[in-house]
Amino acid sequence: MTISKTIETPQSPRISVAPMMDWTTKDYRFFARLFNPNVILYTEMVTTGAILFGDAKRHLDFNQQEQPIILQLGGSNPKDLALCSKMAQDWGYDEVNLNVGCPSDRVQNNKIGACLMAEPDLVAECIAEMRNAVDIPVTVKHRIGIDDMQSYEEMLHFVDTVTKTGCSNFIVHARIALLKGLSPKENRDVPPLRYEDVYRLKRERPELLIELNGGVKTFAETQAHLQHVDGVMIGREAYHNPYLLAELGQLWQLDMPDRFEIIEQMLPYIAQRMAQGAPLSIITRHILGLFQNLPGARKWRQALSGGNAKTFADLESAIQQIKDAMQRTEDEAREYQASH
Known part of the structure; x- marks a missing residue:
């Protein structure tokens, strides 16, 4: 055998x-x-x-x-x-x-x-x-x-x-x-x-x-x-x-990648698929969980699901929104620590 x-x-x-x-x-x-x-x-x-x-x-x-x-x-x-x-x-x-x-x-x-x-x-x-x-x-x-x-x-x-x-x-x-x-x-x-x-x-x-x-x-x-x-x-x-x-x-023993680095690597692929005629929603449905359990995750999902994101600019806007949400959370945490 x-x-x-x-x-x-x-x-x-x-x-x-x-x-x-x-x-x-x-x-x-x-x-x-x-x-x-x-x-x-x-x-x-x-x-x-x-x-x-x-x-x-x-x-x-x-x-x-x-x-x-x-x-x-x-x-x-x-x-x-x-x-x-x-x-x-x-x-x-x-x-x-x-x-x-x-x-x-x-x-x-x-x-x-x-x-x-x-x-x-x-x-x-x-x-x-x-x-x-x-x-x-x-x-x-x-x-x-x-x-x-x-x-x-x-x-x-x-x-x-x-x-x-x-x-x-x-x-x-x-x-x-x-x-x-x-x-x-x-x-x-x-x-x-x-x-x-x-x-x-x-x-x-x-x-x-x-x-x-x-x-x-x-x-x-x-x-x-x-x-x-x-x-x-x-x-x-x-x-x-x-x-x-x-x-x-x-x-x-691999280093863990940054989530924003991952989405940046996805952008050229998404642009290529859209140029081939694929609707943005066909691709973005797979990336809804990228920021799971982090500040802004719910807004990220909402921005990209249900056909809300129709253009590449909509996707870039969603990325900026979650960056802003995470920055606000960091700022609030620093302010809290400074006041205590």
């Missing part, structure tokens, strides 16, 4: 931003990369059908600055997955990941996502075909269980079955998915997190590269999980509070 390689980088541990539909677009990924050069970025899940029968360029194109970047595929036809994996390699992706975790009704009806946990042999066949088609790593993102398959032992059987193909990297969402009882949104919150199942998987299969996903919101929580697993994948928090990615730079 040949064990698959992983992204060859000096930036161990593996910290990544989860693939999130409508969120981890190329605009968000360009923005996210400015916070941390070492975090691994994922595309949104892209179905094999969208690539093979749709606009492949639209789904596969990315900026070189986004690397290291992984394409997440949705599908269950081994030949189609192999073909799309080869396209991903040719396009320049660093890895390909198979989605075995999405709980939405739409993907279930197409035999995509978490429902595939009930068919480990099919997943193994898919992974084997994908690995045979490419030289880049092929990985699996899955749940700890679904519906009537909720025990640790059943998850272990799933992993062991897929491992026989040579796949050695598993990203494990530490919640079960109740496909017949909960909505996709509820499946992100309602089933309790069972981190110990993921820790146990790493203990019992130490030769595998195990990454944990689900509910991680802080640098401290990330550090704690890394005592038990090889990597941590962060989802919604990395979107709503992207400066967390900068804080995670401490794992590699």
